[in-house]
Amino acid sequence: MSFSATEPTRGTKWFAGIAVVLYAIITLIPLLWIVATGFKSPADSISYPPVVVFEPSLEGYVNLFTARTRATEDMLEAAGPAVTWYDKITRNRGTIISGPSRYGERFMNSIIIGFGSTLLCMILGTAAAYAFSRFKVPLKDDLLFFILSTRMMPPIAVAIPIFLMFRNLGLNDTHLGMILLYTAVNLSLSVWLLKGFIDEIPIEYEEAALIDGYTRFQAFYKVVLPQAATGIASTAIFCLIFAWNEYAFAVLLTSGTAQTAPPFIPTIIGTSGKDWPAVAAGATIFLVPVMVFTILLRKHLLRGITFGAVRK
Amino acid sequence: MAQIRIENVRKDFGSFNAVKSSTFTIEDGEFFMLLGPSGCGKTTTLRMMAGLELPTSGEIYIDGEEVGQKPASQRDIAFVFQMFALYPHMNVGRNISYPLLCQGMPKAQVRKKVGEIAEILGITKILKKPVSGLSGGDRQRVALGRAIVRDPKAFFMDEPLGALDAEFREHMSEELRALHDRMNATTVYVTHDQLEAMQMGDKIVVMNHGSVEQFGVPQEIYEWPATKFVAQFIGSPCMNFLEFKGKVAGGQASVQLDNAVFKIPELLDGASGDLTFGVRPEHVHLDDAGSYRGKVVATEYLGTTQIITLDTPNGQIKAREASLKNVAVGEQTGLRFDARTVTIFDASTGRALRSHANQGVLTHG
Numbered sequence: 001m002s003f004s005a006t007e008p009t010r011g012t013k014w015f016a017g018i019a020v021v022l023y024a025i026i027t028l029i030p031l032l033w034i035v036a037t038g039f040k041s042p043a044d045s046i047s048y049p050p051v052v053v054f055e056p057s058l059e060g061y062v063n064l065f066t067a068r069t070r071a072t073e074d075m076l077e078a079a080g081p082a083v084t085w086y087d088k089i090t091r092n093r094g095t096i097i098s099g100p101s102r103y104g105e106r107f108m109n110s111i112i113i114g115f116g117s118t119l120l121c122m123i124l125g126t127a128a129a130y131a132f133s134r135f136k137v138p139l140k141d142d143l144l145f146f147i148l149s150t151r152m153m154p155p156i157a158v159a160i161p162i163f164l165m166f167r168n169l170g171l172n173d174t175h176l177g178m179i180l181l182y183t184a185v186n187l188s189l190s191v192w193l194l195k196g197f198i199d200e201i202p203i204e205y206e207e208a209a210l211i212d213g214y215t216r217f218q219a220f221y222k223v224v225l226p227q228a229a230t231g232i233a234s235t236a237i238f239c240l241i242f243a244w245n246e247y248a249f250a251v252l253l254t255s256g257t258a259q260t261a262p263p264f265i266p267t268i269i270g271t272s273g274k275d276w277p278a279v280a281a282g283a284t285i286f287l288v289p290v291m292v293f294t295i296l297l298r299k300h301l302l303r304g305i306t307f308g309a310v311r312k
Numbered sequence: 313m314a315q316i317r318i319e320n321v322r323k324d325f326g327s328f329n330a331v332k333s334s335t336f337t338i339e340d341g342e343f344f345m346l347l348g349p350s351g352c353g354k355t356t357t358l359r360m361m362a363g364l365e366l367p368t369s370g371e372i373y374i375d376g377e378e379v380g381q382k383p384a385s386q387r388d389i390a391f392v393f394q395m396f397a398l399y400p401h402m403n404v405g406r407n408i409s410y411p412l413l414c415q416g417m418p419k420a421q422v423r424k425k426v427g428e429i430a431e432i433l434g435i436t437k438i439l440k441k442p443v444s445g446l447s448g449g450d451r452q453r454v455a456l457g458r459a460i461v462r463d464p465k466a467f468f469m470d471e472p473l474g475a476l477d478a479e480f481r482e483h484m485s486e487e488l489r490a491l492h493d494r495m496n497a498t499t500v501y502v503t504h505d506q507l508e509a510m511q512m513g514d515k516i517v518v519m520n521h522g523s524v525e526q527f528g529v530p531q532e533i534y535e536w537p538a539t540k541f542v543a544q545f546i547g548s549p550c551m552n553f554l555e556f557k558g559k560v561a562g563g564q565a566s567v568q569l570d571n572a573v574f575k576i577p578e579l580l581d582g583a584s585g586d587l588t589f590g591v592r593p594e595h596v597h598l599d600d601a602g603s604y605r606g607k608v609v610a611t612e613y614l615g616t617t618q619i620i621t622l623d624t625p626n627g628q629i630k631a632r633e634a635s636l637k638n639v640a641v642g643e644q645t646g647l648r649f650d651a652r653t654v655t656i657f658d659a660s661t662g663r664a665l666r667s668h669a670n671q672g673v674l675t676h677g
Contacts, residue, residue, distance in 0.1 A: 204397035207364050210384040211391040212411035212458070226401040 031287075037280035045276040059093075060277025062086045064103050064268065064285075068095040103282060106264040111289065112175055113260055114243040117182035121239045122232055124183065125190030126198075130220060132191070133198040134206075144192070151188045159252050166253055175258045178250070182243040189242075190235050197231025198224065233300035237293065244290050261286050314375030314465040314498055315340045316361060321370030321380075323356050330356045332523040333370065338466075338500060338515070343492050345513035346502045349545065353522040355470055358502045362468045363387045375465050390459035392469040396451045398443040398458070405430075405439040408457040415462065429457045432491075448476045452484055456491065466498040473508065485512055506546045510534065518542050528673060535592075536670035537655060540662040543590050549619060551590045553657075554626035559584035560656060560665065567656065570625040572604035575651035577669030586659035589626070593619065595650035596631035598639065602646025611639055622647070 008016070037045050039056040068090055069075075079096055082088045090097055131137060132144060162181065163172070171177030201224060209219035225232075251263045265282045268275060316338040323331040331353040338344045346354040359365040361372055363384030372380045379387050390411075398407050405426055412422045430436040433453045438446065443454060452472065459467055472488070473481045489512050492499050503509050509516050510530040518525045518533065518541075526538040537543035543551035556569055561582040566575050569589060576589075598620065606622035606629070618635040621628060624647065631647075633639070656665045666674055 202395065202397065204393045204395060205399060207384070208391065208393060208397040208399070208458075209410075210364070211362060211389065213385045213414040215385060216383075218414075223399060 034280050035284050038277055038284045040277050040280075042275065042277055045280070046274070057089075057277070058086070059089050060275070060279075060281040062089050063275055063278040064281040065101050066090070066097045067099045067101050068093075069098045070094060071096040103261070103264065103268075106259055106261045107285065109175065109254075109258055110244060110260040110262075110286070113178045113182065113258065114240055114289075116175070116179040117186065117243045118236050118240045120179060120183045121186045121190050122236050125187055125194050125235065126225075126228065126232060128187075128191045129194035129198050130224065132195050134203065144195075147188045147191055149188075150185075155185065156248055159248060162249070163252055173254050173256055173258050178254065178258055178260070181249060181253070182239075182246065185246075186239040186242055190239055193235045193238070194228070194231055197228050197235075200231075201227045230300045233297040237297055240293060241290055315373075316375075316466060316498060316500070317371075317373040318357070318361070319371045319373070321357070321360060321367045321372060323353070323360060323365060324368045330522055331360070331367075332521075334519075334524050336517055336524060336527050338498060340498055341496045342498055343489070343512060343514045344498070344500045345509040345516040346500060346519065347506060347509040347513075347516050347545075348504065348519035348525075350504055352519040354502045354504075354517075354519050357519070358468050358470055358500060361466075361500060362389055362391050364391070388464050389466045389468060390462070390464040392455050392459050392467065392472045394471040394474045396455040396475070398451060398454055400444060403440055403442050404435065404446070404454050407443060407454055408439075408461050411458060411462045425461060426457075429461045432460075432494075433457050449480050449484060452476065456488075460491075460495060460497075464497075466500065469499065469501045471502055471504070473503075481508075488512065507548070510546070518545060520545070532673040535653065536664070536673040537590070538664050538674055540588060540590070540657050540659075540664075543655065543657070543664075547592060549593050549630045549632075551592050551655075552596060552629035554589040554591070554624065554629065555659060556587055556589060556626055557585065558587055560587065570604060572602070574604075574649055574654070576654045576656060577652065577667040579656065580666040580668065580671055583656075583658040583665055588657040588659045590655040590657055590664075591629075591649045592653060593630045593632040595653045596629060597648045597650075598631060598633060598637070598645045599648040600646045602648045604647045605644055606647050608639055608641050608643045608645065610641060 036052075036054075038060045039058070040051070040054050041057045041059060044051050044054045045060075066086070071079075071091070071094055075096060076091070082091045087097065132140060137143065166172045166177050166181075169177075171180070205223045205227065206216075206219040209223045210216065214222065245262065246260075247262045250260045254260065254263065261282070265279060265286065268278050268282055318337070319335050320333045321331060321335070322329070322333050334353075334357060346358055348354045356365060360367045360380075361374075363379065363382055363386070367380050370380065371378050374387060374389065384391075399410065402410065408429060409422045409426045412425060417425075426439070427436070430439055433456060435450060435453050435457065438450060438454075443451065446454065452475075455472070473484055476484055485508060501509075501512065513530055515527070515529055516533055517527045520541050526533055526542045533542060534546055537546065537551065540553065543553070554569055556567070558567065559582075560567060560579055562580050563578065564576075564582075565578040566573050567587075567589060568574075574589070604624070606624040608620055609623055609628070610621040612619040612621075613635055616635060617632050618637070618639070620631045620633055620639055622631065622645070639645075652669065655670060656667070657663065658665060664670060664674065
């Protein structure tokens with residue numbers, strides 16, 4: 001029987017495997033609960049002890065996307081018999097659909113602001129990180145520290161000044177304002193992460209491109225960027241997750257036009273009693289874009305996290 | 313192909329002076345070696361020629377044109393990096409074609425050209441492969457391919473064999489030299505390996521602490537070092553130094569060491585104070601008739617020859633003798649030096665004194 005210092009034994013592998021599965025289950029339970037609640041009837045959603053097996057219902061989703069009014073006899077007559085499946089669900093509760101809810105708009109706002117700020121953050125962050133990594137920048141270390149230090153204070157500490165500033169600039173409750181704000185907050189993270197990734201790319205690749213006759217910008221664009229793709233992808237995920245989940249600024253600075261989903265979802269509770277299935281449905285749909293984005297880039301994310309750990 | 317002329321080139325990094333006013337000329341078609349220990353400024357000099365660093369002052373002429381302050385992309389030269397720097401996101405063929413694509417050469421012509429180059433380097437079979445899986449030698453060939461594919465004015469190579477293992481270096485250095493002879497391209501090659509420099513180079517510049525110590529063909533540099541540094545850096549084992557105090561004058565053709573008088577090439581310069589008597593190990597002979605005595609401290613067997621270390625009244629020296637010769641440690645023996653090959657150095661400046669034997673070498677360098 002031979003032992004290797006680096007290869008884990010069978011027992012260790014099993015133990016590690018079980019630990020990972022347990023951890024995954026523990027972290028996934030709240031998520032599964034939210035998804036399940038979205039498909040419960042209002043009664044099931046608040047029953048105690050909680051029900052695990054229940055009859056699925058789309059009422060939460062219908063309520064999420066529609067505005068409804070309590071129906072009188074006249075109104076029901078005027079509307080005629082329920083045609084669609086969602087009409088039937090609301091009629092059962094004695095309401096009729098009066099129009100779409102604002103969730104769709106808020107969701108689109110989240111998409112525009114989240115992806116917009118991530119894109120802007122990547123463009124600015126990559127350019128800044130490249131400059132910090134490759135060029136002699138006066139006071140480089142101080143600048144980098146200054147950039148990082150913006151992360152050290154809690155966002156709420158600057159919320160009031162930003163609110164006043166935005167009001168004066170007319171950026172309150174605008175998409176542009178929120179994109180700029182999230183970009184500013186995320187830039188520190190993206191500059192530092194991306195600088196790390198670009199530092200890892202040997203400068204010889206660019207020099208080879210320069211010698212081959214390419215300009216500095218072409219060398220950056222054609223040689224450095226493809227090399228940094230991993231880093232850019234994983235940084236983009238971090239930025240998107242932050243912008244997507246951000247709540248405090250969104251509550252304070254948006255109310256109508258540019259309101260994102262996070263401050264909107266809690267308002268669903270108040271509109272017609274405690275409609276937990278609708279809230280859960282809103283949360284479930286809200287999870288999807290980040291999940292898809294992360295799954296699409298997951299290879300990069302894994303490589304990104306361990307990138308630079310081992311010198312090749 | 314082109315002649316390259318370096319005139320008074322100097323490079324400072326902040327307050328650090330990396331290269332001190334260097335001047336030398338690389339003739340068209342020459343295989344030129346920049347040799348020196350690490351940190352001597354040889355790589356910086358090469359990078360200035362290539363345009364990857366801009367000189368603080370001085371001029372660089374490639375093919376008669378002053379290019380000192382021009383970026384690399386406008387110098388029409390090729391560079392082979394120590395770690396090859398093949399573009400990792402492209403396959404072999406694309407790596408080689410990349411410089412041509414930059415020039416806007418039509419696709420069909422690029423394909424033909426890449427095919428020719430692959431043929432020369434024997435890498436036709438791997439053109440479609442990604443560069444990440446290649447062996448060191450194949451990476452080296454691809455890097456060379458990328459360099460020669462566009463017929464540049466000159467090739468610059470920064471320790472291109474440094475990343476290969478010893479066995480393969482030998483083979484690759486022959487391949488490289490053969491390639492040079494076939495293309496007859498001006499090549500500047502940086503190395504810290506004196507053997508590599510002598511083996512491959514038409515001419516060598518030896519650098520130390522940012523300045524040029526000596527410049528010439530390998531034989532001249534080996535036989536007639538201009539400074540003690542060169543004498544020590546070139547040759548393995550290096551030149552023996554026998555330190556002595558005294559005074560020499562122009563016209564003198566012998567010096568006294570301990571109780572013995574040795575003939576030397578007739579001196580042109582004079583000097584006094586601390587002097588050094590320099591002689592290569594192969595010109596030191598164990599000869600019992602000699603009045604100058606040494607004691608054998610150690611012997612190293614090297615196959616055809618052996619290296620014998622001896623203690624002498626003027627310090628420790630090494631002799632290279634045929635391995636057939638029977639030498640025992642502890643033995644006292646007489647020593648004889650080939651008078652024709654001796655160099656006298658002024659120990660305070662480290663420079664060789666000119667003699668009838670080395671004046672030709674020292675004046676042009």
